[in-house]
Amino acid sequence: MDLTYPPEAEAFRTEIRAWLVEKLPDGWFDDGFEMTADERKAFNEQWTQKLFEGGWICATWPEEYGGKGLSLIQSVVLSEEFSRAKAPMRADFFGDTLVGPTILQYGTEEQKQQLLPTILKGETRWCQGFSEPDSGSDLASLKCAAVLDGDEWVITGQKVWTTQAQFADYCFLLARTDPDVKKQAGISYLLVPMQQDGVEVRGIVQPDGTDEFNEVFFDGARCPKDNVLGGVNNGWTVANSTLGFERGMSATTGHRRFEEEYKLLLAAATENGALADPVVRQGLMRFYSKIQILRINGLRNLTGSLKGSRDAGLVALGATNKMFWSEMHKEAMELALTIYGAHSLLSTVGPEGGWPGTLRSDGRDAYPVSPMVSAFFFSRSETIWGGTSQIQRNIVGEKVLGLPREPKPAAPQPAG
Structure with missing residues (x-):
């Protein structure tokens, strides 16, 4: 390093x-x-x-x-x-960070010339159409279908938990384009215009009254034949690249917001006396130690990338990184509730300047809770988006440690 x-x-x-x-x-x-x-x-x-x-x-x-x-x-x-x-x-996270790099990697020259400038200038907004009601963690089982009709794909199916779909101009969508092959092999990655007949967006109202997430229904929606990214039936490979962009955190900056949170938690525990509790002290030191592990592993990743190294340790590090920091943060925000105690119920709890991750926000209406509790809520989702911790453990076990694949549940047997 x-x-x-x-x-x-x-x-x-x-x-x-x-x-x-x-x-x-x-x-x-x-x-x-x-x-x-x-x-x-x-x-x-x-x-x-x-x-x-x-x-x-x-x-x-x-x-x-x-x-x-x-x-x-x-x-x-x-x-x-x-x-x-x-x-x-x-930025437009979905445009700048997810689909833009994916278009750079897999797009045709025509797709790059047409789509990248509008992403760069902020002229188009994107959403991600991956998850379905029965295909979340097992994404390859998705059922949303696209059938070629002349020079257009006709799309039928449903997506769920689609962030910002109500504002999006395009959706980068996974659809089944060949139902007769292995499930991962029959999926295509389509770039679908959202502002058209056949697309219905329904907000999913959360307990706090917001509806950032949506259900999206496709009923005969269309997109041009050439709006396939990476080739027909190659969507599984392309999607894994997109998920790789989502799961990553910047090598040497990912730990910084957690360091800020640690300092705030330490100051609050010192001020209200919670630091006298050995469980709180141990929790703070566990959080601090994991932040340092995250920082050092980021530098290891950076050094390995600069040297073009692909040794087994770095491969394992990449596979475990998202699982590590998301579970660390979930545990830390549970500690925050312990430190603030009943005061957590107040919308004013926490520092006046906000909370790391919510500081200098993009201007959207805040949750009707304190920024600290908002960060607590969001930490729960961090272990889900970009690949759940359960799925990440399967990947680490099978791809890194070489363990046998997780057994499938037995098919139901006919009665009698």
């Missing part, structure tokens, strides 16, 4: 820091900095344009597709500096 960055990377770091100091609002780096709701709204409206003008949106993309063509070490430095400044990197 090499902890020394090359001189050119440090020079790039200086460039990014100078840009952030110049472009962020006056006082941003001062302790206790706050913005009013109107100031926050104005900032959100202006920041994306500033990022676009600076070339920082999708900066790792090749220059011919609007990026800066950053090297791996440059992209790491970029993430570090934006993370250190708590500056938003923008």
Whole structure:
């Protein structure tokens, strides 16, 4: 593990820091900095344009597709500096982080020229159509079907837990295009326009009154024949690349928000006396220790990637990373409720400036609970999205440790 960055990377770091100091609002780096709701709204409206003008949106993309063509070490430095400044990197997560890189990897030149510029400029919004009511963890069992009709795919079926579907222009959708082959082999990855007849979006209202998640029903919806990404019946391979982008956390910045949470929990436990409880002290030290493991493993991953290493240890590290940090965070937020106790029921509990992960949010209405409890709720979902912990354990057992595949339940036998 090499902890020394090359001189050119440090020079790039200086460039990014100078840009952030110049472009962020006056006082941003001062302790206790706050913005009013109107100031926050104005900032959100202006920041994306500033990022676009600076070339920082999708900066790792090749220059011919609007990026800066950053090297791996440059992209790491970029993430570090934006993370250190708590500056938003923008973005349409589904466009910038998931489908955009997937199009770069698998798209035809025509698809890249047509779709990437609109993602880069924020002109199109995307949603992910993977999960179905009976096909969540066992995604390969999906039933949503696409049948070719001349120059168009006709899509019939249902998706569920589709975030931001009510606002999306496109859905990157997994559909069964060949029902007569092995289930993973008959799936295609389609880029489907959402604003058309045959697409119905129904919000799933949560206990807090929000409906960010949706059910999406496709009843004869259509998309062009050429809107297949990676080839017909190759969707399983393409989807695993997308899930790889989702499951990853930046190598050297993923631990930072957890460090902030640790400091807040330690301060709260010290102030209200919970630190006298040995169970709380042990919980805090367990959280701190795991944060350091996450930080060191991030540096190991970065070093291995820079050297092109694919040794067994790094393969195992990649497979376990998402499971490790998501379960760590779930446990830490349960500890937070223990530390704050009954005060957790108050919408004002926690620091005045918010909570890591909710700081300087994108302007959406907050949950009707404190930011700390909102982070607690969200930590529960982190062990699910991007691959549940149960499925991740199967992958580690089978792919990394070489254990036998999990046995399938026996088929029901006919009576008599």
